[in-house]
Amino acid sequence: MTDKPPTDKATAPIGDWTGLWRSMVDTSRLMTQAWTGSVAPFMLGRASERAGEVNDLSAAIERMTQGPQLADVWDFDRKLALAFAAWIDMRTRLANFNAIASAPWSEASRRFADSMAKTKLADSGPPDWRKLFAKWAEISNEELIKNQRTDGFLEAQKELLHAALEYRSRQNDISDAISTLFDLPSRRDLDEITRQLTELRREVRALRREKGQAQP
Amino acid sequence: MTDKEDQATRFAREAFASTEKMLKATQLFAKTRDDEISVGVTPKKLVTRRDKVELFHYEPLTERKVSTPVLVAYGLVGRYTMADLQPDRSLVRSLLNKGLDLWLIDWGQPGRNERWLTIDDYVDDYIDAAVDRIRKETGRDRVSLLGICEGGVFTTCYAALYPEKVRNLVITITPIDFHADVNDKAAHHGFINLWTRSLDPADIDKLVETYGVLPGEFMSSVFSMMTPMRSLTKYNVDLIDVIDDEDKFMNFLRMEKWLADRPHHPGEAAKQWLKELYQDNRLIDGSFELSGRKVDLKSITAPVLNVFALDDHIIPPDCSRALGTKVGSSDYTEIPLPGGHVGLFVSSKSQGKLSQSIADWLAARD
Numbered sequence: 003m004t005d006k007p008p009t010d011k012a013t014a015p016i017g018d019w020t021g022l023w024r025s026m027v028d029t030s031r032l033m034t035q036a037w038t039g040s041v042a043p044f045m046l047g048r049a050s051e052r053a054g055e056v057n058d059l060s061a062a063i064e065r066m067t068q069g070p071q072l073a074d075v076w077d078f079d080r081k082l083a084l085a086f087a088a089w090i091d092m093r094t095r096l097a098n099f100n101a102i103a104s105a106p107w108s109e110a111s112r113r114f115a116d117s118m119a120k121t122k123l124a125d126s127g128p129p130d131w132r133k134l135f136a137k138w139a140e141i142s143n144e145e146l147i148k149n150q151r152t153d154g155f156l157e158a159q160k161e162l163l164h165a166a167l168e169y170r171s172r173q174n175d176i177s178d179a180i181s182t183l184f185d186l187p188s189r190r191d192l193d194e195i196t197r198q199l200t201e202l203r204r205e206v207r208a209l210r211r212e213k214g215q216a217q218p
Numbered sequence: 219m220t221d222k223e224d225q226a227t228r229f230a231r232e233a234f235a236s237t238e239k240m241l242k243a244t245q246l247f248a249k250t251r252d253d254e255i256s257v258g259v260t261p262k263k264l265v266t267r268r269d270k271v272e273l274f275h276y277e278p279l280t281e282r283k284v285s286t287p288v289l290v291a292y293g294l295v296g297r298y299t300m301a302d303l304q305p306d307r308s309l310v311r312s313l314l315n316k317g318l319d320l321w322l323i324d325w326g327q328p329g330r331n332e333r334w335l336t337i338d339d340y341v342d343d344y345i346d347a348a349v350d351r352i353r354k355e356t357g358r359d360r361v362s363l364l365g366i367c368e369g370g371v372f373t374t375c376y377a378a379l380y381p382e383k384v385r386n387l388v389i390t391i392t393p394i395d396f397h398a399d400v401n402d403k404a405a406h407h408g409f410i411n412l413w414t415r416s417l418d419p420a421d422i423d424k425l426v427e428t429y430g431v432l433p434g435e436f437m438s439s440v441f442s443m444m445t446p447m448r449s450l451t452k453y454n455v456d457l458i459d460v461i462d463d464e465d466k467f468m469n470f471l472r473m474e475k476w477l478a479d480r481p482h483h484p485g486e487a488a489k490q491w492l493k494e495l496y497q498d499n500r501l502i503d504g505s506f507e508l509s510g511r512k513v514d515l516k517s518i519t520a521p522v523l524n525v526f527a528l529d530d531h532i533i534p535p536d537c538s539r540a541l542g543t544k545v546g547s548s549d550y551t552e553i554p555l556p557g558g559h560v561g562l563f564v565s566s567k568s569q570g571k572l573s574q575s576i577a578d579w580l581a582a583r584d
Contacts (some may be wrong), residue, residue: 130232135455143447147406150443156416163421167428174428193333193430200334207343216354217347218268 060094063087081176088169095165099158106145113141236458243457246467255471257479258299260311262322266351270326273348275355276314283317284577284584286385287356289348290322293368294340294483294491295437296476298324300563301366303472307564312573318580319356323348325481330430333485338508340487341375349376349383360385360520362580367391367533367559368491371501374541375508378517386583387518387547388576390525391559393533394515395502395540396495402534409444410532414496422492432488434480444531473564502540515541521549523579525562525572532559551579 064087071077117137149155178188187195210217262274290310292298302310313320323345328335349361362385365373370392377387397415399408425432442449448456460466483491500506506513522545526538535554542550553575557568 131229131236132232132458139447139451143445144405146446147409150409150446151405151412156413159413160416160418160421163417163425167421167424171424171428189330189430192330196331197334200339203343204339216350217343218266 060087060090063090078176078179081172081179085169085172085176088165088172092162092165092169095158095162099162102155102158103149106149107142110138110142110145113145114138117141239458239461240454243461246461250471252475255468255475257304257472257475258297258302259305260302260308260314265321265355268344268347270328270332271344272324272326273351274322274324276310276320276322278317278319279311279314280317282319284319284581285358286360286362286580286584287319287321287352287358288313288362288364288388288580289345289352289373290320290364290366291345291369291373292325292366293370293372294325294328294481294487295368297479297481298322298366299476299479300560303476303564304469307469307566307569309563309569309573309576312569313577316573316577318577321348321352321361327481328431328484329482332482333426333430335484336486337372337375337490341372341379342509345372345376346380346383349380353383358385359383362386362388364388364576365390365392366563367393371495374501374515374518375506375513377520377522378513378515379508379511381517381519384518384520386521386523386580388523388525388580389538389541390572391527391530391533391538391562392524392541393495393537394544395537396497396499397502398536398540399534401536404529404531404534406444406531407529407534408531408537410440411496411534411537413440414492417492417497419493419497422489426485426489429482429485431482431485432492434482437483438477438480441532473560502544514546515544516546518545519547521551521583522547523551523553523576525553525555525575527557527559527562527568528554529557530559530562549583 063083066083071080114137118134174189178190181188181191207217261277263277265273265275267273290298290301292301302308305311310320310322325340325344352361353359360383363373363377365371365388367390370389371394373387374389374392374394377384396411399411402408425436429436457470460470494500494506498505501513501515504512504514504516522541524538524541526533526535528535530538539552539554542552555562555568555571555575557565562568562572
């Protein structure tokens with residue numbers, strides 16, 4: 003941290019907080035780069051080969067973050083770690099989903115090859131590529147839709163949705179913590195305000211009805 | 219030249235022609251500006267605005283032949299512009315040309331601020347206020363309602379709860395029995411019904427808790443999944459068929475603009491839509507409640523016209539057809555039309571039939 007702002011007694015705590023915050027952001031960015039650029043793809047690649055199983059790395063981070071909460075330290079780092087674990091889990095679920103979603107392509111190829119083998123060449127030669135493509139698209143469409151209706155597909159999609167929502171939820175925890183740090187209203191605060199406003203509107207509407215007044 | 223050489227020459231010629239068309243498509247995309255692609259342009263006047271909801275009155279295009287005003291209500295899953303995509307494919311314009319007095323309620327672009335709005339608010343507040351305003355402006359006691367898709371559910375609920383204010387009810391591509399998809403043998407029909415039932419209610423709560431809304435992008439991806447190959451080919455191979463015809467190309471871009479303009483669905487209303495209707499099917503069994511009142515379809519006493527598309531992959535025909543046995547009105551008409559969910563409104567083939575059927579039916583009950 004070389005760009006510490008000029009301080010006097012009044013602004014020194016803010017400067018310290020800003021410096022600390024920047025340091026955390028830099029560290030987080032470097033960690034993310036290191037993981038996403040090197041180790042994570044390898045580990046996730048292996049994890050995806052074990053489709054359906056809980057990812058060990060994600061589970062280990064989860065266990066680590068479930069330790070005792072401390073009053074002055076670790077809370078923000080815990081939130082970052084939880085988001086990271088959720089990201090790993092989401093990638094694993096995504097790989098599992100992709101494996102199931104892509105399964106019909108081989109059956110589509112087999113059916114297309116069979117279809118072509120049965121096609122007799124007309125006198126004018128083979129059909130043009132658009133007709134062949136249309137046939138391939140028709141078969142593929144049937145196979146993809148058939149696959150979408152299977153229990154395996156629906157379950158994989160549900161698990162991916164769970165994982166994606168968990169990741170997003172943990173991102174929200176981080177953004178709420180940042181908002182709190184800078185004394186800004188968080189998403190939860192805004193949700194609470196809009197909830198009160200909506201309920202107030204309903205009360206006004208009920209009162210208007212009681213008095214026989216039309217809605218504006 | 220041998221047969222093999224002939225085939226090779228033909229293949230090379232076709233490949234070159236297709237490449238040339240793809241290049242042309244790229245150039246057309248590059249030179250077309252978004253503001254040249256207009257949707258929802260039929261002239262209309264803003265009557266009132268509250269929150270993000272606007273009530274419009276369409277300007278007449280011909281002498282009025284049906285005096286009862288008609289309020290058009292689209293759902294929250296897309297925008298009303300599907301009914302007014304372009305001048306020659308506009309349900310709104312066709313109805314105006316047949317002398318109807320058309321009003322429109324536009325929900326705008328709900329976001330996280332609308333998280334807590336429920337279907338109760340849309341039916342009991344916004345639609346009711348719009349109906350009262352139209353009654354006041356026109357001096358008519360009753361208004362005809364024209365609901366589209368989810369908007370058809372809203373107007374159906376309104377007609378059941380406020381029969382004294384409804385002259386006629388027209389619903390198009392509207393789900394009433396959300397489980398009737400199981401009777402549909404077409405594999406490409408009803409994936410949303412199946413997918414929604416595969417979720418736990420807690421999944422839907424978590425989705426809304428996390429985003430505050432049912433994100434428009436999320437629903438777009440579900441819709442894309444329902445037509446997998448079309449979603450994969452529409453920006454490449456399929457373009458070859460439209461690139462030589464500027465009208466077709468612009469039609470394609472207008473449809474894309476409508477698809478891209480998918481608003482977020484207000485969170486609490488989305489919970490009702492997905493859990494109480496898609497999962498629990500409460501509308502058809504009479505247990506769906508709005509503002510503490512049960513929506514009893516037998517309470518609908520106004521004449522009802524139910525229009526649905528026979529190849530609707532989003533709302534399978536049986537889901538719409540179910541209203542016939544439940545509605546209280548003795549004047550009930552069904553019109554099944556060929557085509558799909560969106561095609562019913564935008565295809566050149568169904569355009570005339572749809573607007574003519576609605577206009578004739580309303581004129582006979584004015």
